[in-house]
Amino acid sequence: LIQPGVDPRLVIGPGTEVIAGENLIATAGGIDSHVHFICPQLIETALAGGLTTLLGGGTGPATGTNATTCTPGAWNMER
Template sequence: ATMDSVHPKLICAAATTVRDAEGLIATPGGIDVHVHFDSAQLVEHAIASGITTMIGGSLGPITVGIDCGGAWNVGRMLQASQQWPMNFGFLGRGNSSKARSLYDQMRGGCLGLKI
């Protein structure tokens, strides 16, 4: 038997995981793609609001922007984010004329570059 609204030809492959969610509420998680990470409380509020992914940067006040500004800073952001049950993506500074600095930031763990 097939549940109502489930397509009878739905393919469940080896990578498919079925979870018993009876009695639970399942909701999609939100993605915030423009975050100024200037305080840890920001992550707490995002989690409480249903946000599951935060993308951005900044190691200072809002006037600084939303990039992490260098490979070393990206590393510190990655290190600081490990304690949170959240998906993070950090943006590097993309305004360099030197390809090496862009490459170093990406290699350091940036999700992308903010231009």
């Protein structure tokens, strides 16, 4: 199956890795719009799971938790 608008004579470079896609679904990547950035390893885990975009924020840490470590300003809170 060739997507409309893709020329079947397309030339790829010698460093391009071709992956067989039979019986698979290929997507552009997922978006997680509710992330608590609590450790750097979160990014690698998300990428390994197919996520390409992470959005996080909040109002800062609550008493007794470090689940959200970034605090947006008033501009962010209004939106």
